[in-house]
Amino acid sequence: MLHHLPHRARTALVRVLAEARRRRACGPIVVGHHNRNHILPLGLPLASLLGMGSGQVRAKFRVPLATVEVVPRIWRESEVLDVVSERLAGVPRCLADFGAWSLHAYVPGHALSEEPPGTPVGEPRMEALADFFAQLAGIPPQALPRPADDWPRGDDSRAFLHRLARFTEQRVHRANRPRFGSLFDSVGIPADLVSRFLRTVPDPVRRPFGLLHTDVHRANIVVTPEPGGGDRLTVLDWELSLYGDVLHDLATHLVRMEYDPAERKLMTELWAEAMRKAGRADLTEGLDPDLGTYLGFEHVQSVFPDVMRAALDLPAEPTPEDLGRSADRVHRALDRARGPLWMPGEPQDRPALVRALRRWHSADRARQSAAHRAERPGKGGAEACRDADRPRGADRSDGIRHGTRTWPPTLRREPRSGPDRERCAELVEPLEGLEPHGC
Numbered sequence: 001m002l003h004h005l006p007h008r009a010r011t012a013l014v015r016v017l018a019e020a021r022r023r024r025a026c027g028p029i030v031v032g033h034h035n036r037n038h039i040l041p042l043g044l045p046l047a048s049l050l051g052m053g054s055g056q057v058r059a060k061f062r063v064p065l066a067t068v069e070v071v072p073r074i075w076r077e078s079e080v081l082d083v084v085s086e087r088l089a090g091v092p093r094c095l096a097d098f099g100a101w102s103l104h105a106y107v108p109g110h111a112l113s114e115e116p117p118g119t120p121v122g123e124p125r126m127e128a129l130a131d132f133f134a135q136l137a138g139i140p141p142q143a144l145p146r147p148a149d150d151w152p153r154g155d156d157s158r159a160f161l162h163r164l165a166r167f168t169e170q171r172v173h174r175a176n177r178p179r180f181g182s183l184f185d186s187v188g189i190p191a192d193l194v195s196r197f198l199r200t201v202p203d204p205v206r207r208p209f210g211l212l213h214t215d216v217h218r219a220n221i222v223v224t225p226e227p228g229g230g231d232r233l234t235v236l237d238w239e240l241s242l243y244g245d246v247l248h249d250l251a252t253h254l255v256r257m258e259y260d261p262a263e264r265k266l267m268t269e270l271w272a273e274a275m276r277k278a279g280r281a282d283l284t285e286g287l288d289p290d291l292g293t294y295l296g297f298e299h300v301q302s303v304f305p306d307v308m309r310a311a312l313d314l315p316a317e318p319t320p321e322d323l324g325r326s327a328d329r330v331h332r333a334l335d336r337a338r339g340p341l342w343m344p345g346e347p348q349d350r351p352a353l354v355r356a357l358r359r360w361h362s363a364d365r366a367r368q369s370a371a372h373r374a375e376r377p378g379k380g381g382a383e384a385c386r387d388a389d390r391p392r393g394a395d396r397s398d399g400i401r402h403g404t405r406t407w408p409p410t411l412r413r414e415p416r417s418g419p420d421r422e423r424c425a426e427l428v429e430p431l432e433g434l435e436p437h438g439c
Contacts, residue, residue, distance in 0.1 A: 010049060014096055017046040018103050022061040032219065034239060036063045039106060050095050050103075058106040059095060070172045070305040071214065072164070077239040078102055079145040084211070087143075088135050090234045107234045109224035113217075121259065125223075126267050128233045129216070129253070130274035137210045137246055137280050144211055147243050157204040157290070160244040161297065168301040169194040179364065180308055186356035187330055188348050189303055196341055197300045201293045204245065205286035212242045212249040217256035246275075246283050251294035255302075296340030306333035314361050320354075327353035 005013065025038040037060045044055035052059075078097040081104075085093045092105035112121070141153075152159035173194065177184070190196060215237060222234045242248075250271050254264050268291065272284045310329040314322055327350050334347040348356075 014046065014049050015098055017043075017049070018061070018096060018098070021046065022063075022101070025061065031065075032237070034065060034069075034237070036065055037061070038063075052095070058108075060092075060104040060106050061101070062104050063101040070168075070301070071240055072167045072171075072242065073240065074147045074151060074242060075145045077237075077241075080211075080238045080241045083139065083143050083145070084136075084238065087139055088132070090232060092234070092236065107222045107224065107236065109222040109231075109234070111219050112221040112223055112233075113219040115218075115223075121257070121263060123266065123270075124230070125233060126263065126270050127274075129221075130267070130270035132216075132233070132235060133246070133249060133253075133271055134274040134278040134280065136213065136249070137275065137283060138278055139211050141209065141211075141243070144243060152244065153209055155206040155208045157207050157245040157247075160209070160248070161204060161293070162198065164244075164248070164297065164301070165194050165198055168304070172301070172304045176304065176308065179367075180304075180311070180360075182363070183307065183311055183356060183360040184304070186359065187307060187353055188334065189307070190341075193300060193303065193337070193341075197297065200341060201296060202289065204247070204290040204293055207245050207247065207285060207290070208282060209244050210246050210283075212244055212246065213238060213240070214242055214249055214252050215240045215256070216249070216253045218258075245290075245294075247287070247290050248294050248297075251291060251298050255295060255298045299336040300340055303333050303337045306330070311357060311360055311364075314357065316365070318358075318361060323354045323357055324350065326357050330357070 021040060021043060022038055025040055027041075028039040030037040030039065039058055040061060041056050042050065042052055042059050047053060047055045047057055076097070078094040081091065081094040085091045090107070092107050094102055094104050096103040112125075147153070152163055173184075185191075213235060216235055220235060220237045222236060224232045224234065226232055250268070254267060257267075259267060268287075272287060275281065275283045307330050310326040310333075314326055318326075330353050331347055331350060338347065
């Protein structure tokens with residue numbers, strides 16, 4: 001009977017049932033930088049409405065968190081999954097997108113990050129990852145959701161790199177100076193960090209654009225044992241996907257996977273080989289110099305979020321050990337950025353960084369307390385921000401056209417195509433005024 005409901009009634013019923021199940025959640029919860037995921041059986045009749053058969057089938061009830069957003073977002077995750085799940089085996093579907101949160105198919109297994117630290121990834125898994133990147137490159141651009149009109153496209157790799165750099169400068173550095181500027185200055189981040197980097201690197205060669213995941217690291221790779229031996233890798237979390245130069249995707253992967261030097265070299269070779277086997281040798285043009293440029297950019301742009309997260313992770317009353325750990329994180333971020341910038345000398349020593357963090361933390365606590373006293377008392381709690389995955393407070397000074405968009409509760413449908421497809425803004429969650437994972 002449920003399958004014969006009118007579409008509008010069926011959609012509304014899916015939302016009511018899914019919301020009720022999420023609010024009664026008592027299963028495992030996985031929290032990352034961007035989302036809180038409740039892992040639960042769908043139950044009946046929700047599973048029947050979604051065409052998932054047994055009510056024991058598990059799903060991810062995925063709630064976005066207000067958190068540190070430091071890279072551009074040009075699409076909603078569900079839009080990307082509509083395309084990718086039809087073309088890449090094993091990519092979990094988005095079962096329903098309710099705007100404020102979404103429901104995703106669950107992939108059994110364990111995250112690669114759960115294996116013992118220092119465990120080599122191994123050549124078979126690296127080959128699988130190289131094939132994954134080649135498959136992404138094979139998705140035709142016309143199948144992807146349409147980005148903003150002025151988003152770089154075609155093969156203009158220089159425009160793509162400069163768009164990323166402009167985002168870092170305007171939306172990550174400048175936007176967060178009111179709260180973190182004194183910390184940036186005191187730990188030695190140059191005020192012209194981003195422009196200095198661009199002046200030190202040559203323009204990348206023109207290279208055809210494709211779909212980029214941009215966040216393929218160990219926590220986003222699920223390992224599922226296969227019945228006949230070996231294992232299958234599934235890449236999760238597509239909310240940071242972009243359209244652009246594929247070498248940027250390789251660079252973010254190499255940095256965030258934290259390969260040792262031998263595996264980093266091997267992964268680069270396997271990536272190039274997979275591209276050539278897929279008939280995309282054109283994507284390997286200028287590999288050596290341009291990969292170095294994108295690796296350098298990844299280290300430079302990560303300075304700001306790494307420093308902010310190190311500061312925000314300090315508890316209300318930090319101990320010397322807390323401050324020391326945060327100082328080590330800041331030192332590592334600064335040290336990695338110095339190579340691409342050819343900066344002389346050494347980063348500040350640990351005691352100097354501890355003092356800078358202590359001063360900032362004390363001043364920030366005072367500011368936050370004053371702000372809370374000035375606000376009208378409201379309800380608190382640890383519930384994730386309901387609208388955290390919607391654009392808000394968008395700064396239009398970067399020349400991006402931000403469309404107006406609403407998201408009614410919808411079941412996943414075939415992706416739209418053609419000139420009437422909605423234009424998507426960059427979805428940006430400003431850090432200013434937010435605590436980690438708070439509303």
